Amino acid sequence: MATVTRENIGLLNDKITIKVAGADYLPSFEKALKNYSKQANIPGFRKGMVPTGMIKKMHGQSVFADEVIRTVEKELGNYMQNEKLEIFAQPLPLATDEAPKLDMNNPTEYVFDFEVGLKPSFDVADLAKEKMTRHKVTVTEEMINDEVNRLQVRHGKLVDRDAVSEDDNVLNVTFTETDANGNEIEGGIKKDNSFLVKYFAEAVRSTLTGKKKDDVFNIQLNKAFDEKEREWVLSDLGLDKHDEAAAAKFFNVTITKVGLVEKAELNEESFKTIYPKKEIKTEAEFRNEIKEEIQSYWDKQTKNHLQHEIYHVLVDHTKIEFPESFLKRWMQTGGEQPKSQEEVEHEFPTFANQLKWTLITDKLVQENNIEVKNEDIEAFAKQQLFGYMGMNLQDEEQPWIAEYITRMMKDRKFVEDAYHRIQTEKVFDLVETKVNATEKPVTVEEFSKEAEKHQHHHH
Known part of the structure; x- marks a missing residue:
């Protein structure tokens, strides 16, 4: 009878020692040999008629070793299940001075040692004791005006103009690479583009008034555009936006068309085009819709920020002890690729933090009966699809949508990923209710600075 001690x-x-005697593994060894002889294909013998003795001579030692190991693993598994051991990863075989020499001709008692890393018991940090701030971004008239203007331009109509007269003129142009004297470089870059006059730096902009179709002017990229626009132009020309030599290149710019976007009027027709699913009749209602959208966007950003803070409070203030030496040995040998001691030491702090967060999440899930149901995953798949397609969740249900969701529910990787994301979301929704956060109205600039400071502090 096998014995297990710890x-x-x-x-x-902990160290778990398993002793197995012949009576534990010999019956399964004999059975395995018989099965082998029934399956074996050996020239000169009909299938299933190979003598067991011959199989034993040819393959006995490897079958014997397999059965001893299998018996040991079964005993280990049973013991851990009966004892309800909560462990990290898998048990690791412990190297001993006298490794068991498995010999089928001398079946005897074998001893195997394993080590396990036990999960600790701990209390999750009390969020109610933490001072936190729930930021609320104030949506200003200026923000609404900017968005109204952007939507008017986006849904406006491009009309031809004879010459450049204002910063909002649209120029269709051809860039042709030249030397510093404006001579075209053979085999140089040639590219069509289109942008607003106001994208040029102030010095160039003032020289463009009155320019017409077919007019040509020469520019040096780093002088013609300010940083943000320059990066965009360099990328469009196929150049590295961080390369100073590329930014110093010269180009002839040929105007192929001058236009102006006539902004969409603020009337019921435009409101219907911009918000087809809403019944918007007045400019006041239109502006209110925009305000709600902007507020919703910033509410999401501030919620993410608060959750980011909660995560750090939970990880930093929850005291959890780890079986460090076991985990480091496991990191070295338990993965797909063995790691060096230096690699393990370097990676361990990050690994321990991830492990800590997993333990905290698991505890919160168990204690609060957080469940992720099939319908949650189906709703997630639908939401993702509608996001990709730019559709609203109020849109009509089409048969192909149901087919798509059915297909995604059979994709194991998608289901696992969705399960994890939904569970994390539910955990955060729960812990947010435990936070005593003071609401603080802030401007976009104030919130952006706060968010940046927080990122730098934790990275």
């Missing part, structure tokens, strides 16, 4: 060898680190 002793403590370190912090949350």
Whole structure:
């Protein structure tokens, strides 16, 4: 009869010793040999008629070793299940001075040692004691005006103009690479583009008034555009936006068309085009819709920020002890690729933080009966699809949508990923209710600075 003993060898680190005698593994060894002889294909013998003795001579030792190991693993598994051991990863075989020499001709008692890392018991940090701020971005008239203007331009109509007269003129142009004297470089870059006059730097902009179709002017990129626009132009020309030599290149710019976007009027027809699903009749209603959209966007950003803070409070203030030496050994040998001691030491702090967060999440899920149901995953798949397609969740249900969701529910990777994301979201929704956060109205600039400061602090 196999015997299993356990002793403590370190912090949350136990050794499990398993002794197996012949009576434990010999019956399964004999059975395995018989099965082998029924399956074996050996020239000169009909299938299933190979003598067991011959199989034993040819393959006995490897079958014997397999059965001893299998018996040991079964005993280990049963013991851990009966004892309800909560462990990290898998048990690791412990190297001993006398490794068991498995010999089918001398079946005897074999001893195997394993070490396990035990999961710690701990209390999750009390969020109610933490001082936190729930920021609320104030949506200003200026923000609404900017968005109204952007939508009017986006849904406006491009009309031809004879000459450049204002910063909002649209120029269709051809860039042709030249030397510093404006001579075209053979085999140089040639590219069509289109942008507003106001994208040029102030110095160039003032020289463009009155320019017409077919007019040509020469520019040096780093002088013609300010940083943000320059990066965009360089990328469009196929150049590295961080390359100073590329930014110093010269180009002839040939105007192929001068236009102006006539902004969409603020009337019921435009409102219907911009918000087809809403019944918007007046400019006041239109502006209110825009305000709600902007507020909703910033509410999401501030919520993410608060959750980011909560995450750090939970990880930094929840005290959890780990079986460090076991985990480091496991990192070294338990993965797909063995790691060096230096690699393990370098990676361990990040690994321990991830492990800590997993333990905290698991505890919160268990204690609060957080469930992720099939319908949650189906709703997530639908939401993702509608996001990609730019559709609204109020849109009509089409048969192909149901087919898409059915297909995604059979994709194991998608389901696992969705499950994890939904569970994390539910955990955050729960912990947010435990936070005593003071609401603080802020401007976009104030909130952006706060968010940046927080990122730098934690990275």
